[in-house]
Amino acid sequence: MSGDTDARPRDADLTSPTVQETVDRYLEKKLEAGGSRATMKPVLEDFAAFCEDEGIDTVADLDSGDCREYGLELREDFIDGQIAGSTANTYFAYVRAFLSFCVRDELLDTNPAATERAEEFLPEDKPTGETQFWEPEQRERLLEYADERVRMARDEVIDVPLERAYRDRTIVVLLAELGLRGAELFRDSDDKERDGLRWDDVDLDRGHVVVFGKSREYETVGLTEAAHAALERLKRVQEPPTDEWPLFPTDHAPSKYDAVETATGERPETGSDIDSILREREIVPPSITKEGSRETMKDLTNEAGIEVDSEKDEPYLEPHGARRALxxxxxxxxxxxxxxxxxxxxxxxxxxxxxxxxxxxKTAKSIDEIRD
Incomplete structure (x- = not known):
């Protein structure tokens, strides 16, 4: 998580310890069990960093609004698939326990995290599709089916174009092998800088891809053997006419027509071979969107007969679940x-x-082994 870079000024009480100093004291003096300390330390240090970014110098400066903002950042990490909803609530509970210690230590009159207002933005503390990760059996079955689907498309026993079958197989392999985020692979309709992975982002000779990361900076990701092989096969089948061609072009015909009209000023007649027009004129089609990729994953999950334990109306293996599983x-x-x-x-x-x-x-298992 990252706090607001515009720290707001506070009237700090110079006699009161800083949040970081109090966290250090809590970890050293209060938490006697090494496992608890190791588990809580990174969370509380992150909270101390959040306070510093917010301009909160001392524990005495904290109020429920600050804890509410911290809860909001936890929620953003949850939405982004970085942590589960239950984990977000656990982290907040660590902070609440720390602040209870501060009350007992007479650094605070009341616990600012123990209010409904402070907890307003926390996600629901129960398993949902957002906490999903691919089980090994699900991952293997999905990869097997993606291979099988390519063979069926080649033999024309299913109504799926061969290029699309290879496209979808490569999506599955890159998710499973590299743990890439959906926003790094696919187009985000709400973010103009995220237009999907393109062939000029791929270096097969050196074995890596360059993605626009969560940090909004370009990051290099090395290719595993399976990912490298999948990309080589996709490129052979797709034969992209230009390096700016997306790895995963959209199937949405109106978007392809729009691309031609934007590039030429004229819209092709309905029923035209729009894919041929795009290739012949080297007009780059849009990449599949994040929403489109989810529909693809729904289709693959259902066709492969993979059961997914989820409360969603349409349970399926979601892209971020592969990242968490890796x-x-x-x-x-x-x-x-x-x-x-x-x-x-x-x-x-x-x-x-x-x-x-x-x-x-692991800590629980270690305790059991020590006691045996």
Whole structure:
């Protein structure tokens, strides 16, 4: 999470300890269990950084509005798929416990996080589609079906163009192998800078792609063998006429007609071979949108016969679930730093926070082993 860069001035009480100093004292003196300290430390240090960005110098300066803003940032991370709704509530609970300590330490009269106003923006504390991650069996079945679908399209036993089958297969592989965000792969109708991954973003010789990351900076992502092979096959089948061609062109015909009209000033007649026109004139079609990619994932999930435990009306394997699964797999196997690099988290603390549930489970197992 990142706070507001325009810190608001506060009338700081110089006799009161800073938020960071109080967090350090809480972690050192109050939390006796190493597991609890390790779990809570990155969350509380992030809260201290949030306070610094907001211009909150001391604990005494905190009010319910500040805690409400912190809850809003947790919600934004939840919406972006970085943390589960239950995790957001857990982080807020850590902060509330810390501030209760501050009340007992007479640094605050009341706990500013223990109010309805402070908790207003927190997501629901229950499993939803937003907390989804692909189970290994689901991932393998989806990849198998994507391969099978290409074969069926080649043999013309299904009504799916071969290029589209390869397109959809590559989407699945890149999600599963690289943990890319949907906003880094597909077009965002509400963000002009996110127009979808294009072939000039791909370097097959050096084995990487360049994506417009969450930080709104361009980031380099290395290709695994499976991702590299999938991109090579897609490029062979697609034969993009220009490097600006999208990896995942839209299927939406009106958008293609609009692209031609915008480029030439004339709209092709209805029923024209719009794909041929685009190629012949090297007019770049729009990329599939994030919404379109979700429809594709719904189709693939249903066609593959994959059961998804979700409260959504149309349960399916969502794009961000692959990212969470990749990070979770690496983290659970003890490769936390590899997970950090794969997910492009700014710090290892962010990775620890994202997978605090795995960390908690490991701590519980360690306790059981020690007691045996």
């Amino acid at each position: 990070g979770g797999e690496l983290y659970e196997k003890g490769y936390s730093e590899v997970a950090q690099k794969a997910l492009r988290h700014e710090s290892i603390e962010t990775t620890h926070k994202a997978y605090s549930d795995i960390q908690a489970e």
